[in-house]
Amino acid sequence: MRNLVHSDVEKCVGCNRCTGVCPVEVANIAYSDGNGDIKVRTDPDKCIACGACIDACRHSARYYEDDTDKFFADLSKGVRMALIVAPASRTNNPESGRLYALLKGLGVAKLYDVSLGADICTWGYIRYIEKNHPGPIITQPCPAIVNYVLKYDNDLLKYLSPVHSPMLCLAVYMRKYDGVREPIAALSPCIAKANEFEATGLISYNVTFKKLWDYIESHKLKLPDETVTFEHQQSALGRIFPMPGGLRENVEFYLGKTMRIDKSEGQSRVYADLDEFGKQQERNLPELFDVLNCQEGCNLGTGCDHKRNAFEINAVMEAQRLESPGGRDRAYITELYDSFDKTLKLSDFQRNYSPERVSIRDISELEIENAFAKMRKEEDWERNYDCGACGSNSCLDMARKIALGVNLPSNCVQQMRSNLHDEFLSAKQIHDDVSENTKQIVDHFATFQNCVGRISQQFDSVNQAVRQYGTMAHSIDLIANYITIIALNAKIEAARAGNAGKSFAVVADEIENLARQCKETVKAAQDTSAESARATSAMTEAVSDIGASMTTVMDLVEVIARKTTSLEESAIEYP
Numbered sequence: 001m002r003n004l005v006h007s008d009v010e011k012c013v014g015c016n017r018c019t020g021v022c023p024v025e026v027a028n029i030a031y032s033d034g035n036g037d038i039k040v041r042t043d044p045d046k047c048i049a050c051g052a053c054i055d056a057c058r059h060s061a062r063y064y065e066d067d068t069d070k071f072f073a074d075l076s077k078g079v080r081m082a083l084i085v086a087p088a089s090r091t092n093n094p095e096s097g098r099l100y101a102l103l104k105g106l107g108v109a110k111l112y113d114v115s116l117g118a119d120i121c122t123w124g125y126i127r128y129i130e131k132n133h134p135g136p137i138i139t140q141p142c143p144a145i146v147n148y149v150l151k152y153d154n155d156l157l158k159y160l161s162p163v164h165s166p167m168l169c170l171a172v173y174m175r176k177y178d179g180v181r182e183p184i185a186a187l188s189p190c191i192a193k194a195n196e197f198e199a200t201g202l203i204s205y206n207v208t209f210k211k212l213w214d215y216i217e218s219h220k221l222k223l224p225d226e227t228v229t230f231e232h233q234q235s236a237l238g239r240i241f242p243m244p245g246g247l248r249e250n251v252e253f254y255l256g257k258t259m260r261i262d263k264s265e266g267q268s269r270v271y272a273d274l275d276e277f278g279k280q281q282e283r284n285l286p287e288l289f290d291v292l293n294c295q296e297g298c299n300l301g302t303g304c305d306h307k308r309n310a311f312e313i314n315a316v317m318e319a320q321r322l323e324s325p326g327g328r329d330r331a332y333i334t335e336l337y338d339s340f341d342k343t344l345k346l347s348d349f350q351r352n353y354s355p356e357r358v359s360i361r362d363i364s365e366l367e368i369e370n371a372f373a374k375m376r377k378e379e380d381w382e383r384n385y386d387c388g389a390c391g392s393n394s395c396l397d398m399a400r401k402i403a404l405g406v407n408l409p410s411n412c413v414q415q416m417r418s419n420l421h422d423e424f425l426s427a428k429q430i431h432d433d434v435s436e437n438t439k440q441i442v443d444h445f446a447t448f449q450n451c452v453g454r455i456s457q458q459f460d461s462v463n464q465a466v467r468q469y470g471t472m473a474h475s476i477d478l479i480a481n482y483i484t485i486i487a488l489n490a491k492i493e494a495a496r497a498g499n500a501g502k503s504f505a506v507v508a509d510e511i512e513n514l515a516r517q518c519k520e521t522v523k524a525a526q527d528t529s530a531e532s533a534r535a536t537s538a539m540t541e542a543v544s545d546i547g548a549s550m551t552t553v554m555d556l557v558e559v560i561a562r563k564t565t566s567l568e569e570s571a572i573e574y575p
Contacts, residue, residue: 001147001356002198003044004064004191005054011061014038016411018053018062019391023271024152025400026360028053028391030407038411040391046358048147049192050293051302052267064191066303067204068211071185072219075107081183081204082110084170085230087118088189088242088298090320091313092209092305097227102216104228109182113230117170118238122250123340124163124349129259129287131346136285138277139247140351141165143196144293144302148271151358155278159289162350164200166241167193169349171202176348178232187212189242189301192293200351208303236333239320242298248290254333262286266295363403371399374409382414389413 018040019028027046033039042053042062054062074081083103085096093099100111121141129137138159140146149156164172167186174180185205186193197203215221237250248261264273270291277289294301299313375398377383383395390411392398401407409415 001195003042003047004049004066004194005042005044005047005051006063006065007041008061008063009033009039009041011059012039012041013059013061014040014411015058016040016389016391017056017058019407020388021052021056021267022391023050023052023148023267024048025397026358026404026406028406030391030411032408032410038408043406046151048144048151049195049302050144050148050267050271051191054191054302055306064208064302066191066194066206066208066211067185068207068215071205071207072106072215074183074205078107079183080107080109081185082112082174082180083108083185083187084112084114084117084167084174084203085187086167086189086242086298087113087115087239087320088301088304089187089209090239091242091299091308091316092189095223097229098223098225100230101224101226101228102221105224108185110180111228111230112170112174112232113238114166114170114186115238115241116232117166117168117173118241118246118250119236119336120169120173120340120344120349121163121166121241122236122238122247122254123337123344124169124346125161125247125251125288126254126337127341127346128161128163128350135159136277136282136287136289137161138274138289139291141241141247142291142293143190143192145270145274145291146353147192147195148274150353150355152360153274153278154355154357156274157353157355159277160353162352164349164351165196166238168196168200168202168351172348173344175202177344189298189304190293191302193303199354209301210303210305213305236336237321237324239324240317242301243314243317244292244295244297245290246297248288251288253330254337259288260286261288261290263290263292265292265297267293268295360404363400367403368396368399371402371409374402375399375412375415377412377414385414387413 014030014037016030019030022028024046027043027048028040029043030038030040049064051064054064056062071081085100089096100108104111125137125139128134136159138145138149138156138161140161140163143165146160149160163169167188171184174184183204184202185207186197186203187207187209189209190206191208193203194206197206216223237253240246240249243249244265245263248263251259251261264270270293274291277285292298296310296313299317300306300308300310372378372383372395375395377385377395377399383399386394390398390407390413392401392407395412395414398407398412402409
């Protein structure tokens with residue numbers, strides 16, 4: 001089956017919106033990239049092309065492919081083709097007549113309204129039920145529904161209507177009853193139609209409304225002033241087929257309230273209803289279960305640009321109902337269906353299905369327990385937290401996805417909160433340790449500062465003593481000078497005394513020698529005192545520098561303490 005929905009992992013932020021809306025458990029795979037970021041990608045083998053993830057994504061990380069580029073490329077090569085246009089075109093293409101003129105001008109050879117196919121489809125349902133009395137039937141105009149049944153719920157195949165969708169009914173009519181031989185392109189509101197066309201081989205191109213207008217705008221194609229219309233106009237109420245319950249209204253208009261017809265629409269509901277349908281006893285089931293993938297039907301299909309709201313669309317549909325000749329006259333529809341009985345063969349408009357079952361292995365209780373353990377969910381309240389942030393409806397569903405390998409434990413919000421709480425407790429313990437260490441540093445720093453003060457005082461005393469010693473040395477030096485003078489005078493007087501003064505001269509020499517020694521000793525002491533003063537000054541400066549450095553260290557310690565406290569206060573918000 002062709003892969004239609006794709007992921008742009010560069011744009012994906014791992015928000016899980018796609019996983020949350022996907023009706024299939026295993027179609028999205030969450031993983032961690034090389035940078036540790038969580039990404040989510042599609043599994044092409046599991047996807048049913050319901051388009052829910054594209055609508056849900058807010059980051060343009062999901063996109064789809066159709067055949068618009070190929071359609072225009074082949075037209076430019078001269079390929080002649082017939083174009084069929086879904087009834088939803090009336091609500092999605094306000095300039096439809098001019099649009100058709102543009103397409104014909106580019107090479108479209110024939111133009112058909114699928115409303116005719118819708119009338120044939122309704123006739124086919126009614127005649128199939130009247131002829132076969134098959135019991136409960138699930139309608140199949142919607143290919144995403146068919147994809148789901150073929151891949152995930154083969155037990156529903158026995159209920160799935162064999163009657164083709166309106167587009168395929170028209171394609172069969174064109175081929176077998178109107179002689180069309182050109183390739184058929186479909187202007188459609190639905191991504192999944194490409195899978196339907198691939199499976200049946202009846203239609204070659206799926207051109208969605210959105211991609212068509214994107215192409216026209218990007219290539220600056222101008223709509224002509226003239227308008228054109230279809231080769232075949234619809235005949236009855238086929239115009240309202242794209243509304244929710246459109247098939248039901250068509251059937252009831254012809255048969256009245258003669259059978260029970262239930263309906264279900266929208267990805268968030270219809271697939272769960274299908275699962276429940278298969279579990280019910282047949283006596284509880286309707287004769288016809290009218291199901292659509294899109295909440296507002298094909299008018300707001302997955303291939304539409306969604307520029308119109310439901311009220312505007314319903315107004316257009318009501319106008320189409322009133323304009324249709326079959327919308328006012330049941331006899332007209334009876335006559336139309338009688339003509340179909342005469343000209344059409346019911347079996348030509350029926351389909352055989354080829355299941356493409358996707359096997360999802362059974363998950364054991366032990367695997368569930370292991371998955372809960374990875375999410376750190378031990379208590380019952382933790383296992384029933386069911387916040388949905390991981391993209392699952394319940395914690396049990398998340399555990400299953402972890403066991404299946406399509407989601408990650410780190411995607412669990414509760415686990416992230418538990419991890420944050422542990423980090424908070426760790427940060428708080430570090431804060432407490434830092435606070436205690438800071439207190440000890442403050443106490444030791446006070447002792448250190450006291451010691452520095454006392455050392456500084458002692459150095460002041462030493463400096464004072466050195467200064468006093470300098471004064472004393474200066475005085476001694478003066479006394480030595482005076483003694484030298486006295487000794488000199490004594491030697492002079494001894495010389496005058498002759499022999500009588502010789503002994504006195506000896507004493508004078510000794511006194512002079514003593515004075516000289518005193519001067520030399522004082523000189524050495526002064527040199528030592530000066531060196532001591534310089535050393536003492538240097539030590540005083542060193543002690544002062546140590547004190548300043550310790551003050552800086554203490555300031556930094558206080559900064560760390562403040563930041564740690566701030567971190568703890570911030571962490572309190574995420575315990």
